[in-house]
Amino acid sequence: MKLYQLYERKQSVLREMMLQDIQIQANTLPKLENHNIGGYCFSMVLDEPPKSLWMYSIPLNKLYIRMNKAFNVDVQFKSKMPIQPLNLRVFLCFSNDVSAPVVRCQNHLSVEPLTANNAKMRESLLRSENPNSVYCGNAQGKGISERFSVVVPLNMSRSVTRSGLTRQTLAFKFVCQNSCIGRKETSLVFCLEKACGDIVGQHVIHVKICTCPKRDRIQDERQLNSKKRKSVPEAAEEDEPSKVRRCIAIKTEDTESNDSRDCDDSAAEWNVSRTPDGDYRLAITCPNKEWLLQSIEGMIKEAAAEVLRNPNQENLRRHANKLLSLKKRAYELP
Incomplete structure (x- = not known):
């Protein structure tokens, strides 16, 4: 019974933290x-x-x-x-x-x-x-x-x-x-x-x-x-199938090499470090806003669980509030 009550308290705290910023949406641009x-x-x-x-x-x-x-x-x-x-x-x-x-x-x-x-x-x-x-x-x-x-x-x-x-x-x-x-x-x-x-x-x-x-x-x-038809290759390319195959092979090789370079570039953009105070810092680049919000929500869930387990640690509560502010800023992005 105690485990169930602890679970309910955890879910309640999590819901409260996740929905704190919803009211703000009603006063922002749609x-x-x-x-x-x-x-x-x-x-x-x-x-x-x-x-x-x-x-x-x-x-x-x-x-x-x-x-x-x-x-x-x-x-x-x-x-x-x-x-x-x-x-x-x-x-x-x-x-x-x-x-x-x-x-x-x-x-x-x-x-x-x-x-x-x-x-x-x-x-x-x-x-x-x-x-x-x-x-x-x-x-x-x-x-x-x-x-x-x-x-x-x-x-x-x-x-x-x-x-x-x-x-x-x-x-x-x-x-x-x-x-x-x-x-x-x-x-x-x-x-x-x-x-x-x-x-x-x-x-x-x-x-x-x-x-x-x-x-x-x-x-x-x-x-x-x-518009969809214009994005499809012209049917005239069927007159030279071997040439088309060579072009596709070249494009595939170029794409693979570009993908590898993109991975290297993105790895450089993802910065993991440790601060002088002993905390950890992560800087990431997300391809779309939804992924960014989901990443922040994941951190909010972890923070909510830690606040519940350690209610007297003020630094955890400040961290959770910072995450809520961060989500608000991310939600307002175009």
Whole structure:
């Protein structure tokens, strides 16, 4: 029983340290990336109905839809014990400029009467068809919690899938088009939040609000396929198979030699040393941001375990806090 209690305490300390920096994310600029920091297996499912007024392109991860036409999306997440309320925050974001808030055009805004109850909803380009939805934000907001968004309570009218995931259907629509906002590319961000505002999961899909979804989807997918074909070697090379084989062999040898040089260079970039105080220092170069965050999270787990085993050692706690600050800095990297 004591071992179980120790394990539970260790997990509790670890969760606390891992989630300390999540609240900070709500006040920063949005990042167009999917993640499941809280371990809720959060995902979105779009089932395109036949003869609908919206379409979803799988290769482009893009929704094509007409203005004022609703689309359904199924939210899936893992329920945790004890059950706690969860919300879904949804907002539009410019794909190439996340710092600029997305607001309605004056033409469509002017035709919607202003009442005492619809001030925030009237200015929001995104609308929810679900009851109990709350409209948040303002036209100057830049952080996630400050910009125009729709917050929908979850854990209501839900069903459970065969895999054990909670599934709830939500409906949304847009009251402006991309042409209203300078034809800029937009993305729809879904944030799974706890009641306190902590973001524990995020999913992003690209969106185009237009008059002819089918036409625009076909055009965009053709452009994608054209780019793929251009990256494939020309079929004319088949006329000289022996020459092609010689070229491939030469390129393979060059690649192998380059790879070996890259290994030597990266080894030089990975610096391991010992400080005068007896500590150890490691400097590494990661090929992408996800690997960097995973490396820091691994060190945070080890630090949390050491803090639990040695709660009176202040130097360990300072080290753990430094790792949390380091992860915050790494998360803010472009």
